[in-house]
Structure formats: structure tokens, C-alpha cells
Amino acid sequence: MRSQDNIEESIKKKLSFTAGTELHDRILNDVLNAQEKSKKTKSAATEPRIGRIIMKSSITKLAAAALIIIAIVLATNFMNESIPTVSAQEVLAQATKAVANLRSVYIKAQIRTIPHDNFELIRLDYDFVPNEMWKEFDGTPQGKWRIEKPGRIVVMDGQSSLLLIRPNHAAKGTITTGFVGWLKPLLDVDKVLDSEIRLAQEQGSELLLTHQQGLDGKDRLLVSIEALAQGDFTNDWLRNKSISASDNLRIYTFDAETKLLETLEVYVHTAGEDVLVLQITDIEYNLDIDPELFSLELPEDVIWYGQPKELADNEKYEQMGPKETAQAFFEACADENWDEFLKFWSASAVDQRIKDYLGGIEIISIGEPFKSGRYAGWFVPYEIRFKNGHTKKMNLAVRNDNPANRYVVDGGI
């Protein structure tokens, strides 16, 4: 005689039907066709999504400022009438209390970027590069922190920040200068939930707070943010080159009890697919961090980047627009006139590798400057021919929001 338990177990484990290949493919084909058909139908519709309607309405924005309730869902209680609700305000209050005794955090993440380029840069076709971050919460607003990837390190020792671009370029920053763009708010793990909710309000992003019970039985708070690219993309040069310049989905999970961040995945939406560009692979709290991590030893031949200083003939350069600046910069390279080069390149010296790379180039064309995204400066299209005969087409980034009020090269070499 079978016991009830055995029957239950038999049904759970042994009752199983599997689709054969032909059936699997046939249904899948119909399913994908139905999705395509549905997309075509939808493309005619211009109705914004409900979440955006909610956040874009001025009345609801006011309401949201008082009580930020967005959407709440309980997966484990799908059909249950007693669905508990969670407001962002409630979550924030709990989170602030929970992280009050936080001493330190260590985060390891992988990002689609270039090892030596700026921390904010992403490209959907780049390989993942490991990034490590440490922060010690010492009671000051800035704390001490370090962010590192293979080609670039930034440390904040509590007084000032220091950037090293390997092997020998460095820059000094103040308490507020970060050099790390989007990663800094992430490292402020005690405020990340707060800043994301506020950002969602400001930018009209869709934000969803849900409680989930993981397979390990642990309750988690899941925060999903559907954000639109920020800035003007009339020219889309900067689109998808940083997280904030992309339509993206950010999914955070927090321990529901401690409210500490556990995971983060960031996906960039493209026409064809969603691409994972950032993922936290490890996060640990309250480790003892070696104080040495918050200092940097610089090489003897360090070349300093900094704000451009006023020149004796500064007025001449102030009058140059973005295009004239690009022309003069490349002419200095062509002539190997490195003193002139430094008037457009805000560094203490010119590295020999840059001289070898740009010296003696030939200018093929300089195009019309354009703006893209939220970049404060301009992009100037150019084409040059190197001494070895190879050519390069690119956009030179120049900006003049500096004390000397003249355009300097900011990237795009």
C-alpha cells in the first residue's frame, strides 16, 4: 500500500512530459512570430507606458514627492488577497537605519569597457573588464575609497582624490572630484537605494519595488529601474557609450532584512537585444581594509593632468572655437611643435608615446563640430594620416569649461 506522501512524491518527481524537438520548434516558431506581429501592431501606437505617465504627471510628481509609492508586487503571493505593499519611503527609512553601522564595503564588478579608459565608458561590443571597489565609512560624507581596474586607479584618502592612469599619468582631485562617474554612487552603497529612487523621480524613470523570496528562502527586496538615455542625441555619437547615455535596465537586489545591496545587473536596451554591461560579481561588508589601499605610489616619471592655466597670450586661444582648436591641435602634431601642443593638452609634459603616435601626422579633413548626450564640450570630426600611412577617422572631444576659458582636448585621440 502506498502512503500519501509516496504518491505526492511520485507525482512531483515522476510525472513529467517533455516536448519533442519538432513540437518544441513548431510552437517556438509560432510564439516568436506572434511577438513580431505584436511589435508591428504596437509600433503604430504612441501611448507611453503607465509608469512613465505616472512619473511625468505634475500632480503625481507632487504626490510622489510626499510619498513615493511606485509599484509593488509580491511574487510569492500572486493570487493572495492579502498582498502586502511596500512604499519607497518605508524602504528608505528601514535602509537608513539598517546601514547606520556599516564600516566598509568591497565590491567586485565586471564592466564592458577598456582597462585604461575612463571609468564611465562602456561599449556593448567590448569584453568585460574586472573592476574592484573598496570604501571605508569613517563618519565623514566622503569616506575613504578606492576604485581600480587594470589600467586605471582612483583613491580618496579622506582629504583629496588621486587618479593614476597606468603607467605614468596622474591627476589630483578635491574631495568632490571623483574621476569615476557612475561608479561613485554605486560605492556609496549606504545611499544607493535613496539616490536611485530620487533619480527615478527626477528623470521620470520607471521604478519597481518588489519583495521576492529566493530559492534559499531568504527575503530580498528587488529594485528595477527602467531608465532612458539622458541628454540630447540629435547626434547619437555618445549614445550607449555610458550607462547614463543609454536606455537601460538596472536591477538591484537588497537583503530584505539588512537592506544591504547584494547584486546589481545593468542591461542596455538596443533594437535587437538587451546587453549586460555591468554586473556585480562579489560584494562583502565590514571587512578590515588595509589603510595602504587608500594611498597611491606614483612613478618617478609621472606626467600630471590638470586644469589649463591662463597663458600669456590666452586671449588668442580664447577666441578659437571648437573647429579652430582641432585644426590648431593637429597642426601642432603635424609640426611636432610640442610646446604648442601643450596649449591644447592640459598636461605637465608630453609623453614620448604620444609624440611617437601623433608626431608628423597629416590632416586629411576637419569636420563641423557637434554636440551629443550631456557632454559639456563639442565633438569635432577629423581624419588624419599617421607617418606609417595608416589613417584614422574619429571625433575629437574639446571643452572650455575651465578657468582659462579656452578649448582643450578632452578625448577622442
Add this chain to the structure above:
Amino acid sequence: MIEDELLKWRFKNGSKDALRRIYEKYLNHLLTLAMALLNDAGRAEDVVHDVFVSFAGSARDFKLGGNLKSYLTTCVMNRARDQIRANRRGPIQLDAAESASSNLNGPDHAIISSEESQRLNHSIAQLPNEQREVIALRLKGEMTFSQIAKLQGVSVNTIQGRYRYGLNKLRSVLNGEVEK
């Protein structure tokens, strides 16, 4: 769970990959559930096909709240009920099932299962509709009694009773087979 949340968001935003992943993840689960409810390979195929096709076209109106697996399970149950109503009969009984499920493990391998699985399914098919539904949703849909109660519009006690009676009858059926 986290993966499902992500899949829902991506699916809602038109991701083909997300839809494909949802399909791969839940196809056999839903097929098994449909078979438990209908005991008919052809009708089970139709139900699962229709559920996925309808789901694929629903991205815009799809509500992110709720559990994806529970949502799809409920869709299968509702469509299976429609099938039963349309045919004015329950799942195909043991004798008829011999021909109705003849494509199981047949040359085209439309639906593949073990003999043990087919035998269990034929036994479940002999239960009254309400009991069969509770057992299928509880043991294969992994739903709670309160969720099933809500679906069937009755009290949790009634559902627990149906479950208990269903298991007792199933035990008799299976023991009868053993004694043969």
C-alpha cells in the same frame, strides 16, 4: 526568481531572447501540467501553444507584478478548463487514452514521457475535475492551497478536502493496478 523578474522586464520591452528563454524555461512544466489536466497529448499541445502565443502578443499589456510561473500556470489551467467545457467531458479516460495519447513517444516524438509518467497521468485522469485540478496545481503547478482556492472560487478548507479525497482515490486506483 531574480531571473524571472529580469525576463519579465526584458520581455515587456520587446526582447526576443527573453521570450525565448521564458519559453525554454517553462515549456515542459506547462506541458506536464496540461497533460495532468487533460490527459490528451493533442489538446495539451493546443493549450500550451495557445498560452505561449497569447503571452507573446501580450507584452504591452503584460503586468510586471506577480510571479511569472504562477501566471503561466494559471493561463494553462484556464485554457484547459475551456477545452474541457468545449468538449463537454473531462480528461480522456483510461481506455480512450490509449488512442488519444498514441503519439506519445511515437515516431515524431511530439511529447516524450516515461511509462511510469503515463501510468500516473492515466490514474489522475480518473479523478473528478475539481480533485484533479487541485492535485495538478498543487503538485505540478507548485501553487499554495490559498492560491488554488482563489482560482476555484472556494474556501481553502474545501480545496484541502478535494486534495485529500483526490489523493485517497489516486491511492486506490494505483493500488488496484498493483493488485492486478
